[in-house]
Amino acid sequence: MKKSLFFVLAVVMVAALVLSACATPATPTAAPTQAAPTSAPTAVEPTQAPPAVAGITKVNFWHSMAGDIGGKAIPQMTNDFNASQDKCYVVYSYAGSYDDSLNKLKAGLQSKDTPTVIQLYDIGTRLMVDLDVAEPVQNYIDAEKYDVSDLEPNVLAYYTVNGKQYSMPFNTSTPMLYFNKDMFTKAGLDPANPPKTFEEFAAAARKLTVKNADGTSSVYGGAFAIYGWFFEQFLAVSGGEYVNNGNGRDAAATAATFNSPEGVAILDWWKAMFDEGILANYGRTTVDTRNAFLAGQTAMFIDSTAVLRGMMDGAAGKFEIGTAFLPRPNAEALTKYGTIIGGGSLWIIKDRPQAEKDCAWEYIKFMSSAPQQAYWQTMSGYFPIRKTAYTEKLAVDWMAKYPPFTTAIDQLHAAPNNRVTNGGLIGVFPEARATIESTIEDVLSGKATSKEALDKAAEAVTSAITEYNLSMGIK
Amino acid sequence: MRLSFQAKNTLNSIFWYLLLIVAAIAVLFPVWSAINISLLNDTQVASFPPKLFPTQFDLTNFKRAMEQAPLGRYMLNSVVQSGLVMLGQLLTASLAAYAFAFINFKYKNILFLVFLSTMMIPWEATIIPNYLLIKKLGWTDTFQGLAVPFMATGFGTFLLRQFFLKIPMELRDAAVMDGCGHLRFLWKIVLPLGRPALGTLAVYSFLQTYNQYLWPLLITNKESMRTVQIGIALLQDEERFMFNNVMAGVVIILIPTFLLFIVSNRQLIRGLTAGAVKG
Numbered sequence: 001m002k003k004s005l006f007f008v009l010a011v012v013m014v015a016a017l018v019l020s021a022c023a024t025p026a027t028p029t030a031a032p033t034q035a036a037p038t039s040a041p042t043a044v045e046p047t048q049a050p051p052a053v054a055g056i057t058k059v060n061f062w063h064s065m066a067g068d069i070g071g072k073a074i075p076q077m078t079n080d081f082n083a084s085q086d087k088c089y090v091v092y093s094y095a096g097s098y099d100d101s102l103n104k105l106k107a108g109l110q111s112k113d114t115p116t117v118i119q120l121y122d123i124g125t126r127l128m129v130d131l132d133v134a135e136p137v138q139n140y141i142d143a144e145k146y147d148v149s150d151l152e153p154n155v156l157a158y159y160t161v162n163g164k165q166y167s168m169p170f171n172t173s174t175p176m177l178y179f180n181k182d183m184f185t186k187a188g189l190d191p192a193n194p195p196k197t198f199e200e201f202a203a204a205a206r207k208l209t210v211k212n213a214d215g216t217s218s219v220y221g222g223a224f225a226i227y228g229w230f231f232e233q234f235l236a237v238s239g240g241e242y243v244n245n246g247n248g249r250d251a252a253a254t255a256a257t258f259n260s261p262e263g264v265a266i267l268d269w270w271k272a273m274f275d276e277g278i279l280a281n282y283g284r285t286t287v288d289t290r291n292a293f294l295a296g297q298t299a300m301f302i303d304s305t306a307v308l309r310g311m312m313d314g315a316a317g318k319f320e321i322g323t324a325f326l327p328r329p330n331a332e333a334l335t336k337y338g339t340i341i342g343g344g345s346l347w348i349i350k351d352r353p354q355a356e357k358d359c360a361w362e363y364i365k366f367m368s369s370a371p372q373q374a375y376w377q378t379m380s381g382y383f384p385i386r387k388t389a390y391t392e393k394l395a396v397d398w399m400a401k402y403p404p405f406t407t408a409i410d411q412l413h414a415a416p417n418n419r420v421t422n423g424g425l426i427g428v429f430p431e432a433r434a435t436i437e438s439t440i441e442d443v444l445s446g447k448a449t450s451k452e453a454l455d456k457a458a459e460a461v462t463s464a465i466t467e468y469n470l471s472m473g474i475k
Numbered sequence: 476m477r478l479s480f481q482a483k484n485t486l487n488s489i490f491w492y493l494l495l496i497v498a499a500i501a502v503l504f505p506v507w508s509a510i511n512i513s514l515l516n517d518t519q520v521a522s523f524p525p526k527l528f529p530t531q532f533d534l535t536n537f538k539r540a541m542e543q544a545p546l547g548r549y550m551l552n553s554v555v556q557s558g559l560v561m562l563g564q565l566l567t568a569s570l571a572a573y574a575f576a577f578i579n580f581k582y583k584n585i586l587f588l589v590f591l592s593t594m595m596i597p598w599e600a601t602i603i604p605n606y607l608l609i610k611k612l613g614w615t616d617t618f619q620g621l622a623v624p625f626m627a628t629g630f631g632t633f634l635l636r637q638f639f640l641k642i643p644m645e646l647r648d649a650a651v652m653d654g655c656g657h658l659r660f661l662w663k664i665v666l667p668l669g670r671p672a673l674g675t676l677a678v679y680s681f682l683q684t685y686n687q688y689l690w691p692l693l694i695t696n697k698e699s700m701r702t703v704q705i706g707i708a709l710l711q712d713e714e715r716f717m718f719n720n721v722m723a724g725v726v727i728i729l730i731p732t733f734l735l736f737i738v739s740n741r742q743l744i745r746g747l748t749a750g751a752v753k754g
Contacts, residue, residue: 060696067712067720071543093696094709096688104693107603111610173714287716295523310715314517381714 057088059359060115062095062104064344065171065380070094073379081366088359090117098124098344099430109133114349116356117363119170121344122158123429126248128347129161130427130472135350138164140361151368154338154415155385157422159345161249167345168364171382173306174339174415175233176407177201177327181320183208183219183299194324196334198269201300201327205278208299220280223298224270225289226440228433229342230302231258231266232424237328238262239337242424242432243465249419252474253426256461258436259454265329267443267450274444281444284437294318302326304342305408309381312402323404325411338415340423343382374398383408427472428464435460506729513537513723520719536723540710543720546727548699549706554731556621556691556702557684563626564680565673571627572635573661577647587636593629606693616700621691625684631676638672639665674742681735703728 063074078092095101098121108114109131120128128134141148148156148165155169181191187207195201205221212218224230232242240262243253273279280298282288286307293301294314303311308323315321326339346367348360366372373384374392383405389395390409399405415421426432439457442448448456469475512520513536514529540546574580575587605624614620642665650660666673688704695701710724 062696065712066709067543067715067717069712070709091696093698094701094705096692096705096708100689100692100708103689107606107693110603111607113610113615290716291521291718292523294518294521297523304714306714310717314521316518318518 056086057355057359059088059090059117059356059363061090061092061117061119061360061363062101062115063092063119064095064098064101064121065119066094069376069380073376077367077372077375078363080372081363084366085362088362090359090363102127105133112351114351116349116352116360118347118349119344120167120347122342122423123433125159125161125166125345126425126427126429129166130474133349133351134166135348135357136164136166137168137348137361137364138166140348141165146365150370150386150388152385152387152412154412154417154421155341157417158341160422161425167347168368169341169343169345169385170367171306171376171380172341172343172385173304173382174341174408174411175230175302175326176305176339176411177300177302177324178293178308178311179300179322179324180293180296181322183296183319184322187299191320191322194322195300195327196325197331198265198327198329202269202273202278205273205300206276209278211277215277217277217280219296220298221278222273222300223280223282223289223292224302225282225286226284226437226444227286228436231263231436231440233326233339234266235263236340236420236423237326237333237337238266239333239420241420243426243461246419247422248425249422252469253424253465254462254469255465256432256458258461259451259458262329263454264450267440267454269329270440271443271450290314305383305405305411306343306381308405308408309402312404321404323407325407325414335414336416337418338421339411340421341412381405383412426461426465427468428461431464432461435464509722509725509729512719513726515719517717517719520717536717536719537727540720540724540727544706544709544724545698546703546706546724549701549703550728550731552618552621552700553685553702553704553728555618556687557681559618559622560625560684561677561681563622564628564631565677567627568631568635568676569661569666569669569673571632572639573657573665575632575636576639576642577644577660577665578657590629590632594633602690602693605690609694615694616697618700620694621700621702622684624690625680628680631680634676635669635672638669642668671743674739678735678739682732685732 061078063070065074074092078090082089093115095104095115095118098119101118102120102124105114105118114133140146151169152172155172156165159165159167159169177194179191179194184191184194184204189204189207195204201222208219208221209217210219235242235258240258240260241247242256242258244255244257245251245253247253270279274281280289280292282292286303289298289301290303290307290311292298294311296319308321312321325334328334328337346364348357348364350357352360367376368385370384370386370389370392371394373386373389374395376382377384377389378394378398384390384395390399435457439453442453443450447453511527511529514531514533515526516531516533516535519526519530571590575583575590609615609620609624612620614623646664647660650664655663686704687702688708691700691702692705695705707721707724707728710721
């Protein structure tokens with residue numbers, strides 16, 4: 001009798017698990033049939049509708065968008081594309097974070113298991129070019145005489161390498177200053193006139209800080225997440241280049257240059273405010289700083305323009321949010337320099353069959369069209385890459401609902417197009433960011449001065465670049 | 476004042492119960508926190524001081540999580556994958572462990588060391604060769620692709636062998652005298668006695684597989700073959716990170732593991748007490 005007992009139990013256990021899992025999905029299968037905010041009766045989840053015509057060209061698209069935009073916007077846009085087509089059929093799939101996706105791509109390259117279109121982050125640009133796996137979209141632009149004059153020049157410039165448009169920008173953002181208007185008024189500051197320079201920012205933070213009797217702060221004037229991207233942006237608005245050779249854009253970069261006086265000044269400013277107790281540090285995770293702001297723990301912070309919608313929804317009914325340009329070291333930097341665009345772009349993998357690549361180009365054109373970009377903006381908070389997208393009704397209505405978003409667009413348009421605002425171009429950006437982040441931590445904790453820490457970081461990044469150039473055969 | 480034996484006993488139990496309650500709270504807090512956050516709305520989730528109890532029973536987050544990722548389908552896939560791996564590991568590990576525990580053969584110790592040494596190979600080192608092999612077999616986007624690479628385990632063999640060694644050799648001798656073969660002995664005597672160890676291995680392998688992220692991400696592209704951890708990643712929108720949403724997803728995918736725990740808990744205790752009576 002005993003012999004069968006274990007077996008029976010094992011079977012029961014597995015059966016229970018399978019059944020329990022079967023039971024739960026009963027609700028979801030009904031729910032996920034998406035509440036598409038705009039139009040189109042296409043049912044999205046859990047799997048896409050199969051292609052309408054047999055013999056249609058199937059194209060795989062890997063993206064890294066999660067949440068509403070990955071679960072709703074990308075499926076919606078892709079299904080709309082498929083519905084508009086009788087030659088191409090795009091299958092979207094979530095490939096994990098950008099880093100995961102890049103690893104998945106690298107693994108796939110060995111076995112020809114690659115997508116035709118892949119969305120990758122800004123800082124993967126140099127690596128993609130050096131890996132020589134991408135078909136530059138410039139080839140298609142030239143062949144078709146595709147008009148790019150309506151696209152944002154600064155956005156295009158980021159993804160232009162060796163004079164060629166390598167990938168098509170898709171989701172773009174810049175960082176800006178967010179502030180709590182109610183706290184501004186309470187502290188006697190003018191919400192219509194937010195700080196513009198480093199000095200003004202520190203002065204405002206001082207006024208906004210609420211100190212306890214024991215000298216600790218109960219509300220901090222400002223908070224910066226320790227995020228390498230923010231340092232890059234502060235450096236850019238200070239006119240500093242991240243690496244040599246025209247930020248790696250005139251020729252492949254060979255050394256890091258962020259330990260310039262501009263770089264040191266940024267960390268000195270950051271550290272001084274931190275020591276004074278007017279600037280909080282909630283660690284590397286940007287979402288922690290955002291939550292502290294929503295919880296009224298801090299009055300100002302910086303983050304991507306793309307988080308605006310989430311912030312305004314989160315603060316609804318609690319306080320009003322204001323936005324401003326990213327602070328700069330001095331007033332003249334406001335016109336001379338600017339922020340670098342961040343986000344991601346769409347790449348075409350060159351080893352795929354020609355028919356697939358042609359479809360990929362059609363898809364990319366569709367995704368960058370004005371109606372799609374307007375929809376994308378309203379869903380995600382990334383700004384459109386196309387100027388005419390702002391005149392779409394969706395975009396107009398959205399701007400009326402989230403007026404602080406104009407700051408994002410103004411900031412983009414105010415930035416001149418030069419080597420500084422084009423942004424650094426290196427193949428080891430993820431490592432460089434991690435290095436900068438630990439550098440900031442060392443400076444804040446007083447382990448090293450800004451100059452010492454940045455010199456050390458520059459040395460580390462330079463040697464990483466040298467190694468990278470060697471491995472890629474770049475002289 | 477001297478306490479009677481009984482009073483002392485009561486005090487003693489009170490002390491132990493208090494200690495257990497504290498330990499239980501420490502263990503349950505993360506689970507409570509996940510459930511709590513999953514019920515908060517978008518403004519409450521970022522309030523300070525943090526809310527420890529939900530003020531309303533609102534399933535909006537669950538609905539939203541289900542809209543953003545087809546968690547039901549993912550959960551089914553994960554349970555099938557983990558179940559297959561669990562069964563596979565129980566089968567291969569018990570057979571291998573039986574050989575190492577009861578059968579004498581040449582180079583047995585060296586072979587066992589080789590088995591053990593596989594535990595030292597970092598999984599990251601084998602992922603790419605595994606991936607290329609699965610790709611060659613055409614097993615991407617299939618359950619066998621998800622499960623087969625994990626069906627044999629050095630750790631499981633080691634765990635079961637150590638347990639099997641405690642079973643007296645005399646039992647085996649007696650069984651052989653009665654004309655009982657290896658498989659019959661394994662099935663009728665060893666496995667029933669080894670229930671606690673098998674239960675441990677079953678739970679361990681199931682959870683290990685259930686929590687996999689990179690492997691399913693690599694070898695699946697079809698939405699219908701994706702697993703739960705990818706579903707959770709799909710909820711983590713960088714720009715609009717909503718903890719309440721993510722936690723709702725986490726609470727949903729916890730269900731199978733809870734059920735596994737309930738079922739196997741009985742199994743483990745029964746195994747332990749069976750051993751105790753035997754002496």
